[in-house]
Amino acid sequence: MSDLVVTGMQKVVLRNGIEIPLTEEQGTRLQSLLLDVMTSHKFIGVGKSTINTADMVGVFDAVELEEFSRKKNGQWLCKHQTWHDKGEECGCELMNRYPTFLASREL
Numbered sequence: 001m002s003d004l005v006v007t008g009m010q011k012v013v014l015r016n017g018i019e020i021p022l023t024e025e026q027g028t029r030l031q032s033l034l035l036d037v038m039t040s041h042k043f044i045g046v047g048k049s050t051i052n053t054a055d056m057v058g059v060f061d062a063v064e065l066e067e068f069s070r071k072k073n074g075q076w077l078c079k080h081q082t083w084h085d086k087g088e089e090c091g092c093e094l095m096n097r098y099p100t101f102l103a104s105r106e107l
Contacts, residue, residue, distance in 0.1 A: 009062035012046055015055045019065070020046055027059050034059070 010027030074086030
């Protein structure tokens, strides 16, 4: 994901995988609108975009969506709160214990 994920930020996820970032206020208004009028397909404005409500998967918290995407892509979160790729071992404890020694070993 290329955009910065901020606590309180939300995203609209469309069926085709497009994610539209929203402020918390915009997300709350959109959720209210969807709960009130989701009896038929409608086009609604979201930021500078117009989308068909039928293509919406949901409105999600951006931090939770980021975590879901990382897990879906095979990453895992260690006890030091660092994301690692699938199959990668956690070396965070060593980095925290011996940062000067390890930094001097880098080329």
